[in-house]
Amino acid sequence: MAEDIPIPDEDAVKEQKLQYGSGDNNGEAALDSKYPNRPRNLHKTLPFSTLLADLFNPLLENSQKHRPTAARRRQGPQGQSSLSPHEARRNIIDRYISKWRKEVGDDFYPAMRLIIPEKDRDRPMYGLKEKAIAKIIIKTLKINKDSEDAKSMVNWKLPGQLGKATSSTAGDFAGRCFEVLSKRQMRSTPGEMTIAEVNNALDHLAQLGSEEEQAKVFKVFYRRMNAEEITWLIRMILRQMKIGATEKTILDIWHPDAETLFNVSSNLRRVCWELFDPNLRLDGGDTGIALMECFQPQLAAFQKQVGSFDKMVNKLKPTLDDDSFWIEEKLDGERMQLHMVDDPSAPGGKKFGFWSRKAKDYAYLYGSLLGQTDNAFARFLGDAFAPNVKNIILDGEMITWDMDLDHIVGFGTLKTAAISEKENRNGTNTGQRPLYRVFDCLYLNDTVLTPYTLRDRRNALKSAVKGVHRRLEIHPYIEAHSYTEIEPELRKVVAEASEGLVLKNPRSMYRLNERNDDWIKVKPEYMSEFGESLDCVVVGGYFGSGHRGGAHSSFLCGLLVNKNAKEGDADYEKCFSFFKVGGGFSREDYASVRGRTEGKWHTWDAKRPPPIIELGGHAENRQHERPDEWIRPSESLVLECKAATVESSDKFRMGITLRFPRFKQLRNDKGWKDALSISEFMELKDNVEREVGEKEKEFKIEQSRRKKARTSKKPLVVAGTDTVSTPYAGPHSKIFKGLSFFVMTDALTPSKKSKAEIESLVQAHGGKLVQRETKDPNLIVIAEKRLVKVLSLEKRESNNIVKPIWIWDCIRQSEADVGAIPFMLPFEPNRHMFYLLPDDQLEYETHVDEFGDSYTRDLTDVAELRTIFSNMPRKFDNDFHQENFLTQTEDHGNPLTNLKTHMFSGMKVFFFFFFSSSSSSSSSSSSTINSETSIAFQLAKNYIRFGGGVVLEGLEEDGITHVVVGDEREAKGVRRGLFVTPLPRILGWAWVERCWWEGTRVDEERFMWG
Template structure:
């Protein structure tokens, strides 16, 4: 409660914050926190607020246009909303060291160790993990009994810390902290620490506090993300906002999609049509444009205009998209996803890759692309209340898309659950994050989730994900409700042991701290509690190998348990010993049925990593019952594929002619497209007549995929490399012959790895069989292939042939995809032209021998530049900046190590 004596010193120059002791605010916060009744908690906040407003009215009774507001107090109560203004760069460990230094505590003393090891349980279990509470008991006998600071003074000192942290003035940060500490009581410092750490532990939500402050506060904050504007504009609780709307150059909380069960899609859409969009894996961003002025804001309201360009003359995006806007567009606000685009592969990079779109370097070889999926304002016309279908129409008239720079997110209109399932399966095949379903009638509601927008990811659907059995090898003490127990765990995979032996060495792969209930966490903690040992960085356990991420405690593998982990994908990371980690990992269950030595091995995780470019969703969802194909059709027996000529020296079996309906008995097909003569339905009906079964999505029991024409779905299946894709002509020949006609190269659109290997043994490079007789038609086809291959083969053509016949695993093709330029070395030149030329020729021939294309001059299209020294490094980088396709600059050691290992080595290690 604000004391009455404060009104004795009222002055027109003063603010409420400069008159209210900081201790009063701390007392209110303490009352809120200690109150056991949740409905009662807001009352303490309301009493403080009413007192503040009463004092404010008295202080500014005769003034107009007062800017004084509740903001100085509100920003301390809700510090998590002021991340940019209150970015202190201070965590518990830094505070602990500072207190030890300022209070001159013995470094190995009891109190110093309490501060440093605040997460470890000691004494009261309630204190573990609560640094502010532990610090309070250490400070209580050493600090002022009563503080001397006002709320304004605290704000000024905290602002000083934030400003000096931004310019890396650690000495000034320390100075301001010292002022706070020396002029505050231990009680006040407990709450100061919570404000600095942005972890208040009040037990009441910000929405509740906002609603007490003003009925419109939540809505205004959602569309502005500006706490100061909320406090000033809504200071008077009797004045309401007529229409809170999105405004230019003011960041707003974006509308979000809720998770939905795919079975509920039609119900959620009221059995009306809906839009399906690809869920992009980038950074949510909004672009505000007014003439030549641009602003870019993140989902949390951070300003990234400096990175992407506040004008057409600067930044990684604005200079490339400014002229794309139509001439009649003066200003607009666009909502979308900022993506990294690789112009070489003409594909978007996934966020799990090693790059940060907000800090992407010019020479990374990637370019910034803004993928727009909504428009909120055009030429001062607010559009948030327009239906989504109308906003889409307007969006199409705002700019002309530029591939790889400024694109409109493609959408398909759909009506059924099956179409949503097909779209999800296609996203899985394309290694995409998932799909977004949107209601065409929805209006834009900032910071609302699920108001007509829904997201479906493979990991949300049971049994579509590959799950990993990992061993817990390390732990981290928890904070807050998890204080005094292990809240996060370091997990590992085992080095593959010799046959018959148990693994002895384990490699860290991820840190996980979600997916379990508090009871499950408590039970797991009890099970492992007696086995934890302190982890010493200078003397780590020899059988648990870590990267830069180290645990606080470790456990011997034979005392540990296996946990089943679900994650989105496997991504590169130098924080763990495996050199990769899991994205969005969570614990599904504890594998009580498995012994510690049955955990996943390095070999198995490598196989998973290579199976789908690291994505852990590889199975399809069945449209009929929402279970994966592999789960559904276990009753159909596997049919051995009849590849090539089967029993071609024997007389044909004529018995099948009279039993036309049985030639495809127990054989499962997936017909993707029909031909001009036969539609997809007609082919499926014919298969059924001949005894076969038909599915709409291929699974592990599918014999082959039939395609009359190639569409996007067929191409996606080809890229997944899991199924044989066969021309419909083969099926028609089977119908005509009334028997199972063996496959030949001419029938194949795409071959699975198993089939490729078989064809490599049965046919030569031109598709001519080594064993079977041929006819005139087949011979003409072979000659046509010979003529095509007689043309000078490109690097890509050679690589394609190698892949087709499974020769690409040969060490002699390790550089096949590389176009290399050997940069001349000054050191070599100085030793004589002839010697230099001889050495250059040797290196060129060596690279060509191992599949590389070596060019004689540095030109567009080169993928790698190999240098012997750093003498011309700046000159090479200057040339690279002028190229459309960015090449990599590597040391000669990369070539030597790759040849020695028989496979390409990781380029990052050899970058110059």
């Protein structure tokens, strides 16, 4: 039988040694030990050009052939080939794989890592972006850097007026390179480089750091490839292939178990070498996660746009015996898996592995050995695990923790904090550091735990992980039994500016690389506090890529410094950068922006920036979020935008920015001076923060009611802010005689006062001033903002904290009670208390009635009376209003509604014309629909279903959100037949079609008829 075993030819053996080593411990011998049954190719690999001719180009042609067009949409289905696009795509891939097996052998890994390079974890990142590659090509081809061709590559996002570049390649870097290379290629025929040779050259390129060395590799490609081959090579380096087929399809055609194995290993080499025989299937033991091998983690499903919390809880599969579900805070960090293995030969005796959700190896930053001192995390984990733990795999979130504030910091600071901690050799407990919050245990002491329930896995986690304070901690959860327990927790995390919540089914198993209803994300709604949206002037534009290439795809918006400045003044037209927005625009919106601003844009010159636009960054070099072009505010337009919230950011001149900004509409009715100014926005922001603070206090009071009152009394503390207004001019009195005041900050409400003004006011009415906290039982401390020193006071839980508005209320009441003896007002929980100890909760609640109306103080204004009235109905309204909690529409900046498969998620739609049999109101109009309209409505219905929406059979069905009609006359008929609350939105069918072809959910108001 030995003579029947195929023997590789000499070229195949040479290639094998070239790719995998010469037989030493670091080469083929090590691979033979790890993959004893790995396949060997019998012949040399196919030419690189075959990937283009037999795979990439046919797939692209198939994709373009079946791409819908407006003409085909009007004509309907006709002239279709016998094969569907999906079948044709699979045939192309299958033919190439079959050709490889026949002409090369069973080791398909060399080709696979070029076909889906973004999944290749063996080859490190090249450290090359578009501009760096452009400079290398300019040097390789010896092009004048000031020539039109050189500028067209460097400025690849710019439209076609530069050089001879056409508008079709604007935004397509590889396409721009092809235009330049095709005029200077050394060979017009396909090159002779094999796939193995290309892989070797790319491996070498990934190891180089200098531009000179990288240019040498590109010279080899230039000599041995034609322009088309180099263009595809550039796409591989950038890992932006877009060949018309997903990696899921390619893996599935290679082997039925390929995707499953990739999910548990993230290892393309393992997938190709263990699954080279399509007839050999994996058993259950082969598909489990393994130590020191990255896997694809389980993901949480998105909160649906329609449906209350009780429906979400029902999706968590409660049973009669166990109706519990878990509520966890959703952390704003980076998903991270941690692997630990005992290794007596390693420094410190333990080895670690860290991988992100996208399988990026972070061992270089967080450390791989316990005994290393030059890492940001692993060196602190000596006591993190129980003594009996030999190996473990944890799933969690790496976040940034500020040790001075003792609070989580936004995700954008994580890398900076990790680098800083890496350099902190002494391990000091100040500043910001990485903190790993663990919420799952998937492997423990050689046992895979994914088949066990979440509750069992959590018990294993508690027994195995001891944790290290503010280094590695087990993420807490709340066990709930009713959907009514979700809202208070969501309100709490919203008040603390958190990401949201995750609901989990404790009876569920861990499902790799799957997003299902066992885990559900619940995020706060888009803000409505700023009057629904903000109107800001456009001051800059950024060119897009891909289908948005050659034109502005996003815009920089700013706030006016002084809208009252006159022409010639230093501040005339001056703006501070505020946010960048690119989501929510339709083609019509982009066209309108182009039409109104054409010829008014100027190229941004970093050496001579326009003096009227200030960007973020240090004063000597403000270049953050630099636009490609800028425009004068007086020649610009105003955008109406909405966002999730406002957050701090050094990327913009304002020092703050909008989180997840989204375009709503153009304000053609507003001129540039009608846009928001800095002072107007800050006033708006202060009002919002004050309202949010009141809601936060309401929440704290509701929570505190459940605690048992105690008799011990604590000194009293009052609070202020950082803003300044005019001093108080009221009469003097002795209201505060016998009290000591420690003023920590300024005041904001009811008017802006500085710390000095508050102190003068207190002294004018008999109070004594101190400059530090004392044990005086009559001490009152002033603070209204959670500065570090105030947070420290709260953390000690030694004092109550009162808002400065109490001082104003006492003075105002004394002035109103003419002739009466001045007295101090009792403290009201909502209005006066900034921080309230649970022990004093019940006592202070007796000072107001059940609706918050004081027993001893007169109302100050109509707004306070309106607030009391608005509180009254809520006492008798126990139903959750879904309008208060909009569903998640954003994931770290990526809008969900921009995905076609999710763009209509959460919508329940009734099509007025299609279901005449189910609604008497539609019977008369159905007969008037011609064939063309019927096709259009049928397509619209399919778009809704494909985009994640639900098509209803009748107007009377529960949860209906939208009704699609043909014209205004039909809309009136629908309105007469609607007897549901809340009323659905009535839209024209053109809205559905517009959303579909724009690829995003456009603003509904333009298409509404009711």
